Each structure stands twice: as C-alpha cells, then as structure tokens.
Amino acid sequence: xxxxxxxxxxxxxxxxxxxxxxxxxxxxxxxxxxxxxxxxxxxxxxxxxxxxxxxxxxxxxxxxxxxxxxxxxxxxxxxxxxxxxxxxxxxxxxxxxxxxxxxxxx
Amino acid sequence: xxxxxxxxxxxxxxxxxxxxxxxxxxxxxxxxxxxxxxxxxxxxxxxxxxxxxxxxxxxxxxxxxxxxxxxxxxxxxxxxxxxxxxxxxxxxxxxxxxxxxxxxxxxxxxxxxxxxxxxxxxxxxxxxxxxxxxxxxxxxxxxxxxxxxxxxxxxxxxxxxxxx
Numbered sequence: 001x002x003x004x005x006x007x008x009x010x011x012x013x014x015x016x017x018x019x020x021x022x023x024x025x026x027x028x029x030x031x032x033x034x035x036x037x038x039x040x041x042x043x044x045x046x047x048x049x050x051x052x053x054x055x056x057x058x059x060x061x062x063x064x065x066x067x068x069x070x071x072x073x074x075x076x077x078x079x080x081x082x083x084x085x086x087x088x089x090x091x092x093x094x095x096x097x098x099x100x101x102x103x104x105x106x
Numbered sequence: 107x108x109x110x111x112x113x114x115x116x117x118x119x120x121x122x123x124x125x126x127x128x129x130x131x132x133x134x135x136x137x138x139x140x141x142x143x144x145x146x147x148x149x150x151x152x153x154x155x156x157x158x159x160x161x162x163x164x165x166x167x168x169x170x171x172x173x174x175x176x177x178x179x180x181x182x183x184x185x186x187x188x189x190x191x192x193x194x195x196x197x198x199x200x201x202x203x204x205x206x207x208x209x210x211x212x213x214x215x216x217x218x219x220x221x222x223x224x225x226x227x228x229x230x231x232x233x234x235x236x237x238x239x240x241x242x243x244x245x246x247x248x249x250x251x252x253x254x255x256x257x258x259x260x261x262x263x264x265x266x267x268x269x270x
Contacts, residue, residue: 004117014125018132022208022267023201030200034135069202084129087122094119 002082002089007052009083012037013045017080020055020072028068046070054079136201137264143198147256150191154222154252155245157184161226162233162241203263211263218255222248 008017012035019034020026032042049055054076058069072080117125163169163177196202205215225248232240 009117009125011125011128015128015132018129019136022133022136024204024207025196025202027196027200034132063197084126087117087126087129090117090122091119091126094122 002086004086004090005079005083007049007054008080012041013049014083016042016045016049017054017072017076017083020070021077021080023071025058025069025071028070031070049076052076052079133267137267139199140201140203140260140264141198142260143194146191146195147253149187150256151249151251151253153184153187153191154225155249156180156187157222158225158229158245158248159241160184162229162238162244165230166233166236168236205259208263208266210266211259214255214259214262218252218259221251221255225251 008014015035016031019031028039028042028046032039035042037045046055046057050057052075053073056071056073058071060067060069157180160177160180160183163173163180166173166177169177192202205218206212225244229241229244229248232238232244
C-alpha cells in the first residue's frame with residue numbers, strides 16, 4: 001500500500017499537483033489564479049516541490065514578458081499517483097471496517 | 107531534503123474523501139476551462155496536408171531542385187504552423203497539453219502520428235509516379251483525419267480526467 005506523502009498532503013499542494021497531473025505544463029500565473037494564492041505563497045510551494053524533484057520550472061519569453069512554466073516530473077507524477085492511491089486505500093479500509101467491527105446480533 | 111517522503115498521519119476517512127474530491131475537482135476544472143481557439147483544429151489539420159504534400163515533393167524522383175526546395179519549404183511551413191499553434195494554445199489557456207499525458211488520450215495522439223505516416227507514405231508513392239492528383243487526395247484525407255482526431259483527442263482527454 002502506498003503511503004501518504006507529506007510533501008503533497010497540504011490542500012494547496014494537493015490541488016497544485018492535481019492540476020499539474022492533468023496537463024503537461026502550466027503557467028505560473030494560471031496556477032496562482034487557480035489556487036487563489038499570492039505569487040510568494042505559490043513560489044514557496046513550488047520551491048519545496050522542486051527541492052524534492054517533484055516539479056520542474058522553466059522560464060520562457062512570452063511576447064514581451066517572461067513567463068514561468070511548471071510541470072510535474074516523472075518522480076512527482078509517481079508521488080502524486082501514490083498519494084492518491086493511499087487516500088483511496090484509506091477510504092477503502094474505513095469503508096470495510098464497520099462490517100468487520102459490527103457486533104454480533106443478540 | 108527538508109521533508110520526509112513517507113508518513114502515515116492520522117488522516118480521517120472524511121479528510122481523505124475531501125482530499126480526493128478536491129483532486130477530482132481540480133482535474134475536471136482544467137478540462138472544463140480549456141479553450142480550443144476558433145480555427146485551431148482546422149489549422150492543425152491543414153498542417154497535416156501540407157506535410158503530406160511537402161514530403162511527397164521531397165521524395166519525387168523527377169522534379170529536380172525546384173520541386174525539392176518547394177517540398178522543404180512546405181515541410182518547414184507545416185512545422186512552423188504546428189509551433190505557432192502550440193504558442194496559440196498556451197497563450198489562450200495558460201496550460202500546455204502535448205497530447206501524450208493521459209493514457210487513453212495518448213492513443214489518439216499516437217493514432218494521429220500513424221495517420222500522418224500512412225498518408226505521407228501513400229502521397230509519396232503517388233508522387234513518385236507523377237500522380238499528383240492522388241497526392242493531393244492523400245493530403246486532403248490526411249487533413250480530414252487530422253481534424254477528426256484533434257476533436258476526438260479533446261473529447262477523450264476530458265472524459266479521461268473526469269474519470270481519473
């Protein structure tokens with residue numbers, strides 16, 4: 001059974017990884033708007049995930065301004081999928097527990 | 107590394123359910139928000155046809171340098187068109203989808219590649235015999251197929267991330 005990953009367990013990071021799992025790359029500004037956080041908060045999340053090798057950041061000149069594009073690395077994708085699998089397993093165990101623990105009818 | 111990679115916190119089932127719901131909502135939200143710019147599929151499909159004709163011209167044995175140069179120009183035009191489409195999509199959405207990420211949608215992307223390959227082969231075969239009408243037909247059919255596969259890809263992608 002996969003273990004929950006503390007690096008992506010926080011709601012904002014989970015949402016961030018969920019968005020990145022659905023695309024190949026996402027622009028920093030788009031992620032910021034989707035998550036409803038400030039530039040600095042998103043930067044902190046990305047720095048933490050980047051340090052673990054979960055995300056890759058790439059700068060690109062888009063028109064007259066520089067844009068940052070973010071993508072999940074294969075390691076990050078595996079970690080996210082493992083985390084989601086662990087969440088599902090946790091729910092499955094919880095759903096199965098009442099049936100096992102139900103007292104015998106008198 | 108500042109954070110441990112494996113832990114099993116006391117996560118309640120309700121919290122796990124909420125987390126999974128948030129994951130699904132985020133993924134479905136991406137699919138729902140995607141905007142395919144007007145004319146994107148048509149231009150994408152056109153690039154298939156240009157590519158088929160360009161390769162056929164490059165492979166034509168009797169055309170000489172002008173046909174060869176024309177073919178190279180068409181292939182470069184098709185490549186530039188695809189690069190332009192990529193920028194167009196990225197600017198419109200703030201996302202980029204190369205077509206290869208979700209497993210089922212990936213098959214549609216592969217099908218598009220195979221489709222181009224088949225019609226490049228047929229178009230070149232016809233062009234090598236000087237039957238340029240058939241090359242043009244191969245280009246048109248490749249474009250129609252490209253259009254259909256482009257539309258299909260988005261449909262499969264959205265369905266796939268809805269069910270993720």
